[in-house]
Amino acid sequence: MIDLYFAPTANGQRVTVAFEECGIAYRLHKLNLAGGEQHRPEFLRVNPAGLMPAIVDDDGPGGKPITLTQSAAIVIYAAEKSGRFVPTDPAVRVHALQWAMQAASDISGTSGTIFRLEVTAPEKSLAITDYFKGRLLTFFGDVDRHLEGRAWLAGDALSFADLMLYPNFAARRALIEAAGGFPNLQRWAAVMAARPGVQKGMAAGG
Ligand SMILES: N[C@@H](CCC(=O)N[C@@H](CS)C(=O)NCC(=O)O)C(=O)O
Numbered sequence: 001m002i003d004l005y006f007a008p009t010a011n012g013q014r015v016t017v018a019f020e021e022c023g024i025a026y027r028l029h030k031l032n033l034a035g036g037e038q039h040r041p042e043f044l045r046v047n048p049a050g051l052m053p054a055i056v057d058d059d060g061p062g063g064k065p066i067t068l069t070q071s072a073a074i075v076i077y078a079a080e081k082s083g084r085f086v087p088t089d090p091a092v093r094v095h096a097l098q099w100a101m102q103a104a105s106d107i108s109g110t111s112g113t114i115f116r117l118e119v120t121a122p123e124k125s126l127a128i129t130d131y132f133k134g135r136l137l138t139f140f141g142d143v144d145r146h147l148e149g150r151a152w153l154a155g156d157a158l159s160f161a162d163l164m165l166y167p168n169f170a171a172r173r174a175l176i177e178a179a180g181g182f183p184n185l186q187r188w189a190a191v192m193a194a195r196p197g198v199q200k201g202m203a204a205g206g
Contacts (some may be wrong), residue, residue, distance in 0.1 A: 003056045005046055007033045008205050010111065011071040013167035015053045017201030018075040021059040021163060022082035026055075030205045032155075036192040072104040072164060079160040092155035098148075099153040099161035102139065107168045135171065137179050147184035151191070166192045170202060 004026045005010045019026050031037040031052050038050045047054040047069045055074055060066025068074050079085040087093040101176070110132055117129045135151070143165065153161040169189050171178070175180055192198050 001058060005029045005031055005043060005052045005054045006205055007031045007038075007052050009033075010167040010171040011108065012047075012053045013170070013202055013204070014071040014164055015055070015074050015078070015168060016080040016204035018085075018092075018160065018163045019197050020201040021158075021195070021197035022078045022084050024078055024082055028205055035144065048089075070104075071108075072100055075160050075164050076100070079163070085158055085160045085163060087154065087155050087157070087159050092159075096154035096159040096161040100164045102143070103165040103168055103192070106139045107136065107143075107165070110139060111168055111172055133175060137175065140169070140172070140176055140182060140185060144182045144185040147188050148160060150184075151188070162188075162192060164200060 002019070003016060004025060006016065006028055007030065016026075016028075018024075031043065033052070037043065038052060043052075043054075044050055046056060046067060049069065051069065053071050053074060054067065054069045055077075056065065056067050057077075058065045068077055076086075087096050104124070114129060114132050117124070117132065143153070152158055153165065166189065169185065170193075173189075195205065
């Protein structure tokens with residue numbers, strides 16, 4: 001059984017979406033981030049960085065327990081453990097990695113920066129926040145162009161890259177819709193949103 005330390009942010013939902021889609025059983029330990037539960041000693045023993053998501057799998061590689069952090073690493077771990085959503089063609093697999101890393105770095109990093117500028121930064125600046133919103137829309141625009149004539153981010157089937165990106169799209173749906181356009185991204189997101197595993201993962205902990 002996997003213990004998952006979780007809060008309902010895009011990074012956390014990536015993992016619940018991946019676990020649900022991969023059919024992996026897990027025990028959810030919900031952390032109240034606003035209440036500072038990520039700084040409690042019992043969680044710091046799991047991830048000294050005090051960041052969720054984090055997992056402890058008592059049946060890791062070689063049957064040994066493993067602790068893992070970073071949502072991207074956990075999603076890929078889930079895909080490899082279940083043998084699902086990992087492209088077999090090496091060229092498709094590296095392209096899945098490419099788009100997974102775009103979600104994990106460019107999109108997640110910028111989206112997280114917007115959250116900090118709007119919520120936790122000591123000073124607010126509309127101009128700086130708008131700058132990062134424009135940057136985030138540029139990254140989503142790159143995905144939109146890539147999805148023209150394609151159903152999935154890599155190859156002709158759903159891969160771990162799609163599981164990575166969807167919660168970021170959902171978190172910034174209002175910004176994307178207000179900007180208008182993004183027809184290919186919106187089509188892809190509608191297909192993702194209709195999947196029972198994605199729905200269950202997005203609702204986890206609610
Ligand atoms: N790159 C990491 C980011 C993890 C992260 O920043 N988690 C945030 C919530 S989305 C967190 O735990 N924040 C608690 C804090 O900053 O105290 C990942 O993808 O897992």
